[in-house]
Amino acid sequence: MKVGILALQGDFREHEAVFAAMGVETEYVRRPEELEKVDGLVIPGGESTAISKLLKKWGLFSPLQRRARDGFPVFGTCAGMILMAVEVSNTVPTLELMDISVDRNAYGRQIESFEGELSINGTDSPLSDEAVTGVFIRAPQVSEVRDGVEVLATHEGLPVLLRQDNLLAATFHPELTDNRGIHRYFIDQLVGS
Ligand code: GLN
Numbered sequence: 001m002k003v004g005i006l007a008l009q010g011d012f013r014e015h016e017a018v019f020a021a022m023g024v025e026t027e028y029v030r031r032p033e034e035l036e037k038v039d040g041l042v043i044p045g046g047e048s049t050a051i052s053k054l055l056k057k058w059g060l061f062s063p064l065q066r067r068a069r070d071g072f073p074v075f076g077t078c079a080g081m082i083l084m085a086v087e088v089s090n091t092v093p094t095l096e097l098m099d100i101s102v103d104r105n106a107y108g109r110q111i112e113s114f115e116g117e118l119s120i121n122g123t124d125s126p127l128s129d130e131a132v133t134g135v136f137i138r139a140p141q142v143s144e145v146r147d148g149v150e151v152l153a154t155h156e157g158l159p160v161l162l163r164q165d166n167l168l169a170a171t172f173h174p175e176l177t178d179n180r181g182i183h184r185y186f187i188d189q190l191v192g193s
Pocket of ligand 1 (some may be wrong): 045
């Protein structure tokens, strides 16, 4: 098993470090041929407008969209989540994969970035053993969750970790804390299934 990390812009190195600590093999993805060789893909945090443009520039946009709609596991954090959403408040061409609406920068400017405790939904969740702190950096808010999307965790009542079949998305940055539970969840529940 090999996990791809989209390495166009953003904090892809931090995701690589988490997987390395877990002993999971990874490969950076920058071209369509590289996408073919991996069993799942992480779309990191960064700037969604930049990542969106680069996906098009490098010919990855349509192949990734097609594969993800066909069941290929994708995990997006922050900007990565924005790129997965079907609808975004502020026009960024997205891959339109997960049936949610998202407001970019909904908490305000950089200075409003914060850390907060997350509530995990369901006592039998594979995530419930871990107290999870979320790092929110110019984070988006999910304004609408439609049928088929499961809310795995919330922060102050707002959905912050969501799953729809082969897709996992976080408004925050699990790659910036020591907790590996969410990366583990992606590997065990989505890539390994
Ligand atoms: N505000 C960024 C965007 O709209 C996301 C920030 C992040 O990934 N930390 O793309």
